[in-house]
Amino acid sequence: MIKLNRPQCPNPTALTDEKYDDPINKEALRKSSFGKCMYCEGKMEDVGYAHIEHIKPKGKFPQFKFTWENLGFSCQICNTNKGEKYDSATLFINPYDENPEEHIVFLGFYVYPKQGSERGEHTINELQLNRAGLIDRRKEKIEKIDTMIKAGFRTSNVSLRTQAIELLKKEANEDKEYSAMVKSILATQKLY
Numbered sequence: 001m002i003k004l005n006r007p008q009c010p011n012p013t014a015l016t017d018e019k020y021d022d023p024i025n026k027e028a029l030r031k032s033s034f035g036k037c038m039y040c041e042g043k044m045e046d047v048g049y050a051h052i053e054h055i056k057p058k059g060k061f062p063q064f065k066f067t068w069e070n071l072g073f074s075c076q077i078c079n080t081n082k083g084e085k086y087d088s089a090t091l092f093i094n095p096y097d098e099n100p101e102e103h104i105v106f107l108g109f110y111v112y113p114k115q116g117s118e119r120g121e122h123t124i125n126e127l128q129l130n131r132a133g134l135i136d137r138r139k140e141k142i143e144k145i146d147t148m149i150k151a152g153f154r155t156s157n158v159s160l161r162t163q164a165i166e167l168l169k170k171e172a173n174e175d176k177e178y179s180a181m182v183k184s185i186l187a188t189q190k191l192y
Contacts, residue, residue, distance in 0.1 A: 001039055001093060001100035001111075001129075002180050007032050009068040020066050021052045029073040034175040037075035038095050039082075039127050040134055043177045044075060051079040055094055059084045072096060081127045093123045104129075106184035109138035141178050145171060145185055165191060 007028050009015065014022030029052065035044055044050045053074035056064045064070040072095075074082075082092065093100050103120035104111050111129050113120030124130065145168065152164025170176070172183040172192055186192035 001041060001095050001104060001123075002174050003099045003101070004033055004038060004095045006069065006096045012068070015066040015068060018066050020054075020058075020071060025068075025071070026050070026052060026073070029071060032096075033073040036073075036177060037078050038072045039074060039078040039123070040129055041178050041180060042075055042134065042137065044073075049076045050074070051076055053079050053082070055092070055096075057082075057084040057086050060086055069096075077131070077133075078127050078129075085126055087122070090118055090122045092126070093119055100180070104180075106181040108185075109135050109142055109181065111181075138178055138181055141182065142185065145182060149189060149191075 009025060010028045011022050011024040014020075014025055030044070030050065036042060037044065037050075038053065051074050053072040054061075054065065055070050055072055058065040061070075086092075093103050101114070103114055103117040104124065105114040106112075111124055113124060148164060148168050148171075152161050152168065155161055155164070168186060168191060172179050172186055176182065183192055
């Protein structure tokens with residue numbers, strides 16, 4: 001999960017007309033999350049259908065159902081796992097309003113609560129951010145990153161090593177799948 005920037009609502013009329021899943025607004029949310037689920041960072045075309053996520057569940061907070069600041073871009077699994085769950089004492093991490101790195105950390109392909117963050121633990125457990133499918137995809141990504149690290153440092157050619165390191169750093173860009181995990185791996189290698 002990475003920090004996201006919420007764009008201005010491109011079609012506020014749709015929300016006024018009670019259409020929270022308007023295609024123009026949905027595209028703006030998709031772009032703001034780089035085509036990834038706002039929670040698990042899976043690329044939507046790879047993990048399933050995109051849903052408009054209601055950060056405060058629409059069943060419990062109908063007054064926010066058509067509020068732009070309450071909408072996000074989520075995969076079907078994270079959206080279903082979250083469902084109508086809402087605890088005002090332990091909120092889910094909202095990547096539009098806060099930096100998830102304050103609450104979660106990656107150790108390999110698993111995500112853990114940072115320094116015992118209750119909100120991190122709640123978000124990880126309820127959304128099942130360590131579910132089997134995500135772990136498998138993250139393992140594949142780690143294997144690719146590991147191969148790139150080994151190749152980059154195996155060569156004695158400084159120019160090739162520099163190019164390899166720059167390619168690795170690009171894998172941590174916010175538009176890349178599982179960028180938070182990759183950034184964490186590169187940090188352990190002192191590459192980020």
